[in-house]
Amino acid sequence: MTGAPLTRLSEVPLTRLSDVPLTHSLSPEGRGMRDAATAGAGGAAPSPLGGEGRGEGAQAAEVRTTCPYCGVGCGVLARRTAQGVEVRGDPEHPANFGRLCSKGSALGETVGMADRLLAPRVAGREVDWDSALDLVAGKFRAAIAEHGPDAVAFYVSGQLLTEDYYVANKLMKGFIGSANIDTNSRLCMASSVAGHRRAFGTDTVPGLYEDLEQADLVVLVGSNLAWCHPVIYQRLVAAKAARPGLKVVVVDPRRTATCDIADLHLALAPGADAVLFNLLLAHLADAGRLDVEFLKNVNGFEAALAVAREARAAEAGLAAGDLAAFLALWAGTEKVVTVYSQGINQSSSGSDKVNAITNCHLATGRIGRPGMGPFSVTGQPNAMGGREVGGLANMLACHLEIENDGHRAAMQGFWGAPVMAAKPGLKAVDMFRAVEAGQIKALWIIHTNPAVSMPDADRVAQAIAGCAFVVVSDITDRTDTARLAHVLLPATGWGEKDGTVTNSERRISRQRPFRAAPGAARADWWHLAQVAQRMGFAGFDWAGPAAIFAEYAALSGVAGDLGSDFDISDHAAIGVEGYDALQPFLWPANARQRGGRFFGDGRFHTPDGKARMLPVVPRAPQALSAAHPFRLNTGRIRDQWHTMTRTGLSPRLGQHLAEPFLELHPADAGRLGLAAADLAEVTSPQGRAVLRVLVTDRVAEGHPFAPMHWTGETAPTGRVDALVAGITDPVSGQPESKAAAVAIAPFAAVWHGFAIADSAFRPDCDYWAVAPVEGGMRAEMAGLVAPQDWLAHARALFGLGPEVEALVYRDTARGRFRVAFVEGGRLRAALFVAPEPVAVARSWLVGQIGVEGGAELLAGQPGADRPDPGAIVCSCFGVGVNTIAAAVASGQCLSVAAIGAALKAGTNCGSCRPELARLVTFHLPAVKAAAE
Known part of the structure; x- marks a missing residue:
């Protein structure tokens, strides 16, 4: 036609x-994005505790397991049906009490067979397990024999279960004899680890989720809780609704969805977090808000305060009234929780920012008691478990220290290991630079996609491509990293995995299988144990994950005897039956202590038992230049996860934001000649990206934002980490992912x-x-x-x-x-x-x-008799923005409650309610004008 x-x-x-x-969807700014997080309530609790429902029958019992996404660690009830997999929140799990976010609610849509890796492959050809494992063991053994143990490396992931992590750490540090094992959690929370160890003597999160509900003031710093930890956000929303006196302050250069509940939003200058908390420390001293008795248990106060007094308010970039209000509110409120996440950690001075925060809590004794303390929330489902098990290159398992001779000897003796790593290994950025330099001859990458997610991603991809021998364990061959592997090993995914994870509040929960592993896929711990045995190592012949967990728990008892805070030796004698029935529990779990908070009694894990305050000299991020005048902030969006290997399979999650984008301030857009929906070319000295323009004043002028999820599989020019320089914190090794220097220009399509x-x-x-x-x-x-x-x-x-x-x-x-x-x-x-x-x-x-x-x-448009519902706002009931806008314009739905009554939107999980409110606010003036 x-x-x-x-x-x-x-x-x-x-x-x-x-x-x-x-x-x-439209917001009061005119062109905005949907900000709400989605959660789903659970119903009645099931009877099975786990271990049931693995069959492939039409109907199976619900299995109690744990979500594989962020560090909240939500309990999930999963059931196989004739149509696929049904999921709902576990109403008995103490992390979420039945709530799930949009990603968790869509888990059933992500467990299909699309793109699954079903057999080992060598050089692109399917082989049997024996051939693949013999090759891996032989190549690693040969590299070690010729070049030494530091010529090999493991790069692992917070997607691993604790049992997998434990085997990888044991193999590398105790039997290969190198500490060259690091994790993508280095990109997430390494600065928190470093800050905790410097302040408390150990990597310990002092508080619990319930502290956010018991506090009178919650300060969210560099944390878009509404999108990145939606279920904790919903708990906070509910607490504030029940107790309106609870105040919330959001400290973030960008106005995020989390600001919907903020009593005060501090849009501080990018990188100025340490300035802000130094100003606070000085104010606390001047206002007489110090806890003199608690400070008897703290070293370094005078030096920290002296440096804090050098901070200048102008450096924070805040209005004088807003700064004064924050200082007075924090100083005058006893029960304060300061929550922080990647906006603090992903910085070249992230460790110092963590210590600037802990300084204020230590100086006032507001730590380790109900409703108070610094609180690091992790971005991955088992980032905390990886920290506990020694998955970082500079730590041993159970919070023991690799630099401590006694700790190394105790671990070597427990394992019966022939050798023991004597020094820290290569952290993530340095590891891939060593790969690039040819120093790493054999590299094993497990459940992560560094060719996309590492800073300077193009350089990392080239380094992997040039490595002599690369093994990738994953559930799919469709990743940028898997395409570079010599050997691909098929792993089990969520729904097939069997083990434990630890969430951000130190709660250990079970991930249980409810479906059989497809094809030849096997658990990651099995991959590692088989290679270890083929390399000639003893002590890797576990019958299953229960035996690994029991060994780990027994090792933690040794660590506890050495003074470690991580001791779960209550479970050292656990068997298969007890493991299958294991309920979520907080560590520590031993004869001396079970669960609870840390440090409220003024006792810390330093040699003298005292906390340490550090003098923090704020450092700005990398300088901008005339060639690269914009400072790019990167992060996540609500409905996608990491590089979308799992969430990218869900049509529902793809409805929210379907392509990579650049949030750009209107003044910047005007100067650049860019309008909403145009394409922009973004360049840095490291790489290039092409992104869809979203014009919004939620970002500051000169400080655009872009999410990091897209890959060579989903949008080759949307690989945002190709723009990020490999600049790292000198203490933690964590990259600065929030402050890339870039140039922006129209893409001349x-x-x-x-x-x-x-x-x-x-x-x-x-x-x-x-x-x-x-x-x-x-x-x-x-x-x-x-x-x-x-x-x-x-x-x-x-x-x-x-x-x-x-x-x-x-x-x-x-x-x-x-x-x-x-x-x-x-x-x-x-x-x-x-x-x-x-x-x-x-x-x-x-x-x-x-x-x-x-x-x-x-x-390209429906007829008048078939209205277009528009982009989905309420995921629970599939209600689109055009439907909502029409309801508001009719004059019948002029409140969130009225929208819920008419359309059901916002009546289930409630996380779209802030967006509904903004839509009402946006359309209300026109409705009122028409009525007049």
């Missing part, structure tokens, strides 16, 4: 939320496209980003050169032959093309092309895949 269009693109107003390439299809496809153009949808896939595209024949290009893109009917609209003079491929009367695929960002109703079009239709599809 050719001829006049049903609706010209130039006539389609950009007013619908799904009309622009980046699915987003001559065409833009939007495509949908009923099967997966991979675009071939200068910019593209794909996302799953129900029944198929969607893609945003753009190019610097247009194809000569758009119809032929579309057929090749979708893999459709001439037998599939093509309904076509062309406007060659204006550079516009549209085609819908219909077979058997049903839509198979469609492509929409224009010289500017394509304006079509994306949510509606996605819903037409596989549906009967014809020429009306070329309009």
